[in-house]
Amino acid sequence: MGKTLYLNESGNDLCVMRDGPSVWIKMRERAGQRVPVRLVERVVVMGNVKIDAGAITLWGENGIPVLFMDSSAREAALTIPYNHHLPDHYRDQKAFFQTEEQVKRCEKWAEAKRELICTNAFERFVRASGDRTARGLGEGNYQELLARIKPLGGGKWSVVTGVIDNLLRCLITERLIKAGLDPHLGVLHRRRNFGLTLDIGHIMGAERDLQAVQFFRSADAGLMMAQGNEGWHMAGKGIRSIAHRFENRRKALTDMVEGIIDELFEVMREMRA
Numbered sequence: 001m002g003k004t005l006y007l008n009e010s011g012n013d014l015c016v017m018r019d020g021p022s023v024w025i026k027m028r029e030r031a032g033q034r035v036p037v038r039l040v041e042r043v044v045v046m047g048n049v050k051i052d053a054g055a056i057t058l059w060g061e062n063g064i065p066v067l068f069m070d071s072s073a074r075e076a077a078l079t080i081p082y083n084h085h086l087p088d089h090y091r092d093q094k095a096f097f098q099t100e101e102q103v104k105r106c107e108k109w110a111e112a113k114r115e116l117i118c119t120n121a122f123e124r125f126v127r128a129s130g131d132r133t134a135r136g137l138g139e140g141n142y143q144e145l146l147a148r149i150k151p152l153g154g155g156k157w158s159v160v161t162g163v164i165d166n167l168l169r170c171l172i173t174e175r176l177i178k179a180g181l182d183p184h185l186g187v188l189h190r191r192r193n194f195g196l197t198l199d200i201g202h203i204m205g206a207e208r209d210l211q212a213v214q215f216f217r218s219a220d221a222g223l224m225m226a227q228g229n230e231g232w233h234m235a236g237k238g239i240r241s242i243a244h245r246f247e248n249r250r251k252a253l254t255d256m257v258e259g260i261i262d263e264l265f266e267v268m269r270e271m272r273a
Contacts, residue, residue, distance in 0.1 A: 002041030004171075004250070006234065006243055009047025018054030037062050042174045044167065046071065046239060053210055063177055066169040072233040073162025076193065080183065081172060082195070088180030093196075096187050097269040102271060106187040109267060111139075113260065114203045118142045121206035151216045155232045156225055160215055160242065163234060164208045165201060167246050168253065172200045175257045200260055207253060211245055 007014060013028040037058055043066040047049065060081045068077045076256045087093075094107050122145060143179045149259055150157055176196060186194075186195020188202055201208075215221060223236030235243070246253075 002039055004042045004167075004247065004273050005035060005043045007043065007045045007049045007051070008239055009049055013050075015050040016051045016055050017170045018058050023055045023058065037064070040064055042170050043067065044069070044170060044243075045235070061125040063174075064259060065170055065173045065177065067166055069163070070165050070233075071235075071239065072231065073159050073166060074230075075088075075167050076172060078164075078166075078173060080177060087119060087177075087182040089265075089268070092268040093182055093185045095268060096185070098271075099192075106267065109263070110188055110199060110203055113263070114205065115139070115142075117204055117256070123147075124226065135160070149213055150209070155213065156216075159225070159232045159234060160212045160238075161208055163239070163242050164211050164246065167243070168204065168208055169194065169197050170200050171206075171250070171253060172197045172257050175254065175261060176200075179261050180262070200257060203260060204253070204256075207249075207256070211242070211249065214245060215242060 007016060009023070015026045016024075017024050019034060021038070025033045027033060040059070040062075042064060043059055045066065045068045047070070056079065057065060059188055060079065063081050065081075066079045068079075070074070114263045118139075122142070173183050173194065181196065183194050183197045184192075184221040186192060186197075186199040189195040192198060215224075218224075218241065220237075224235050224241055225232055226235050227233075
């Protein structure tokens with residue numbers, strides 16, 4: 001499994017250039033570093049990083065999505081490889097929308113999957129508090145439970161969950177591309193850019209919330225965010241904390257995305273039958 005390449009401004013005048021089948025990363029007062037493209041599966045760029053067009057096209061040629069994001073998570077862009085051919089399973093995906101019955105079937109499957117992930121993700125928090133078991137946790141009960149364990153102050157929460165959301169969407173998009181699926185053909189988020197990515201992100205929402213709760217429960221969470229004229233944003237230490245936690249969980253998250261994609265293929269096969 002390849003790695004995520006994080007490029008964070010951090011006041012180091014970061015500059016990224018293409019160097020054959022690699023990128024060369026330069027930082028002020030530090031030795032440069034070469035990163036072969038074969039070792040990278042996704043790229044995350046945060047802040048004012050200088051990247052030449054050659055590096056971006058190199059990632060595109062190798063099917064690597066690139067996420068651009070600011071420290072408040074309010075502004076984000078995701079670049080994906082482009083060619084004029086439809087994804088391998090585009091026509092099978094279109095079967096989701098052939099009838100209203102099929103659309104409802106997909107929606108029901110997605111919500112059932114979301115409920116299962118919610119239950120699994122938060123069960124240990126419920127057990128630790130001595131509360132009732134989380135088995136069969138419905139959406140209303142889930143939101144009630146989340147309200148009890150997440151910190152007060154919606155501004156901080158939305159920034160942290162926004163950053164994690166973007167990281168998760170980048171991972172999901174990368175796996176969809178590798179599976180030959182169109183990331184834009186969503187059911188829950190129909191006719192929206194990256195609709196299928198957003199669908200799977202919705203299904204896995206509890207994993208995002210769980211990582212956000214863990215962030216705020218860390219000992220020095222108060223030092224990882226700062227407030228400016230436009231609201232809260234992440235400090236460099238906070239970005240590193242989120243990225244570190246996300247990478248520790250990345251194998252499990254990737255397996256979860258792959259499992260959801262496998263189930264999508266099962267649904268498509270059943271619709272063809």
